[in-house]
Amino acid sequence: MKKEIIGVGLLGLGTVGSGVLQVFNRNGAAIRQKVGSKLEIRRIAVRDSQKDRAVAVSPELLVNNVNHVLDDPQIDIVVEVMGGVEQARLAVRRALENGKYVVTANKDLMAQHGTELLERARAAERNIFYEASVGGGIPLIRPLKHCLAANRIIRLMGIVNGTTNYILTQMTSAGKELEEALAEAQALGFAEADPSSDVEGRDAAYKLAILASLAFSSKINPGDIFVEGISGVKLRDIRYAQELGYAVKLLAIGRDTAEGLVLRVHPALIPLAHPLAAVSNEFNAVFLEGDAVGEVMFYGRGAGSLPTASAVCADIIDAARTIRHEVDNGIVEITFSPRPVVPLPKQFSSFYLRLKAKDQPGVFASLATAFGDARVSLDMIIQKRSDAQTAEIVLVTHEVEEARFAGALEVISALPTIRSINSVLRVI
Numbered sequence: 001m002k003k004e005i006i007g008v009g010l011l012g013l014g015t016v017g018s019g020v021l022q023v024f025n026r027n028g029a030a031i032r033q034k035v036g037s038k039l040e041i042r043r044i045a046v047r048d049s050q051k052d053r054a055v056a057v058s059p060e061l062l063v064n065n066v067n068h069v070l071d072d073p074q075i076d077i078v079v080e081v082m083g084g085v086e087q088a089r090l091a092v093r094r095a096l097e098n099g100k101y102v103v104t105a106n107k108d109l110m111a112q113h114g115t116e117l118l119e120r121a122r123a124a125e126r127n128i129f130y131e132a133s134v135g136g137g138i139p140l141i142r143p144l145k146h147c148l149a150a151n152r153i154i155r156l157m158g159i160v161n162g163t164t165n166y167i168l169t170q171m172t173s174a175g176k177e178l179e180e181a182l183a184e185a186q187a188l189g190f191a192e193a194d195p196s197s198d199v200e201g202r203d204a205a206y207k208l209a210i211l212a213s214l215a216f217s218s219k220i221n222p223g224d225i226f227v228e229g230i231s232g233v234k235l236r237d238i239r240y241a242q243e244l245g246y247a248v249k250l251l252a253i254g255r256d257t258a259e260g261l262v263l264r265v266h267p268a269l270i271p272l273a274h275p276l277a278a279v280s281n282e283f284n285a286v287f288l289e290g291d292a293v294g295e296v297m298f299y300g301r302g303a304g305s306l307p308t309a310s311a312v313c314a315d316i317i318d319a320a321r322t323i324r325h326e327v328d329n330g331i332v333e334i335t336f337s338p339r340p341v342v343p344l345p346k347q348f349s350s351f352y353l354r355l356k357a358k359d360q361p362g363v364f365a366s367l368a369t370a371f372g373d374a375r376v377s378l379d380m381i382i383q384k385r386s387d388a389q390t391a392e393i394v395l396v397t398h399e400v401e402e403a404r405f406a407g408a409l410e411v412i413s414a415l416p417t418i419r420s421i422n423s424v425l426r427v428i
């Protein structure tokens with residue numbers, strides 16, 4: 001017999017949980033029509049049940065203990081929107097053991113323990129839905145699992161962290177240095193009090209791990225991803241990049257090559273004509289290339305209460321349809337075979353380099369010789385500005401093996417004419 005009422009339990013009623021409740025309050029009737037059963041939120045676990053909430057909620061729904069949700073036989077779908085890793089991991093395991101479907105927005109959890117949890121879900125004949133874990137409201141997980149499933153994904157490249165994109169946009173458009181743009185992002189709620197995970201690129205690396213595991217059907221260890229954040233990006237580099245026809249963006253990049261997977265997160269100069277260069281402020285976008293579909297781009301709000309709730313509620317609807325129609329709703333994607341990851345020194349990049357040199361004849365020639373000797377070919381070399389004794393030089397290389405460029409940089413740093421290496425950024 002079809003289940004007419006499907007019970008939903010929430011773990012967490014913060015930014016995302018409140019949005020989920022709002023979407024249910026707003027669109028509950030339409031959601032019921034789409035599923036065929038009524039979805040009823042039966043319990044919500046929070047830390048402090050006395051706290052004022054951003055959304056109206058009956059006090060009797062609130063409990064202080066996650067087990068009151070996880071062990072409730074009237075709850076069919078557990079929605080983990082409390083964050084953290086260990087507690088969330090234990091909660092998801094227990095939910096699966098108790099026969100429940102799980103929806104989570106938790107990228108840290110899925111990047112670090114996704115494979116284990118999905119295996120447990122498969123063993124329990126249940127599923128974990130995690131659309132909101134990457135790109136907030138932007139559909140990414142489902143397109144990769146379903147719509148693009150026939151493709152071999154050749155590469156993906158994305159702006160998957162709204163905080164750093166906001167900061168870089170403000171640096172570019174308002175001429176602010178990073179510290180000022182970060183303080184503004186914090187004041188506006190786009191950056192957390194401790195922004196290190198965003199600024200240092202770890203958040204983007206977790207999201208890349210999730211996307212790349214689906215795109216390349218491989219188990220990805222986030223520790224295998226090369227990560228460099230934006231803390232070294234200076235306003236001056238953004239200005240020079242603009243003059244050269246580039247925007248500076250924090251990019252998450254995955255590529256399927258004959259040598260293995262290339263996985264990296266770093267700030268990069270990207271041509272102004274590339275669609276990702278126009279993705280501003282807190283917006284996110286992911287650009288994919290499949291062997292059949294060609295290029296596809298997904299764009300939208302990568303975080304925030306309602307955009308993230310949009311993805312969480314879609315997952316709840318998917319889980320509910322699975323229950324209502326007793327079908328395996330395109331689940332279990334975990335036939336992941338581990339693929340080798342190309343070590344950074346063996347990867348290829350073009351580089352932007354800003355340095356200071358003695359303002360004297362022969363400096364360009366010594367740089368060109370040093371790069372030439374290291375077999376690094378230069379795309380352009382420009383003298384930017386000088387004072388009495390110092391010349392600032394910006395140069396861009398052609399694509400070169402990372403190890404070869406690092407070797408050339410070491411030689412150049414030691415040249416008697418070079419005063420300092422000020423910036424090294426990669427170029428797309």
Ligand SMILES: NC(=O)c1ccc[n+]([C@@H]2O[C@H](COP(=O)([O-])OP(=O)(O)OC[C@H]3O[C@@H](n4cnc5c(N)ncnc54)[C@H](OP(=O)(O)O)[C@@H]3O)[C@@H](O)[C@H]2O)c1
Pocket residue numbers: 011012013014015016017045046047048049051064065066080081082083084087105106107108132133136302303304305308
């Ligand atoms: N915020 C976004 O835009 C966004 C976007 C995408 C994904 N996510 C992910 O969504 C998850 C939730 O984020 P959020 O921003 O909504 O977090 P949040 O605002 O800090 O809310 C967390 C909620 O979980 C509750 N909670 C925390 N630990 C708990 C515990 N041990 N037992 C019971 N309840 C507990 C808190 O209770 P109290 O309210 O009583 O403190 C709070 O209601 C995270 O994994 C995050 O990475 C967030």
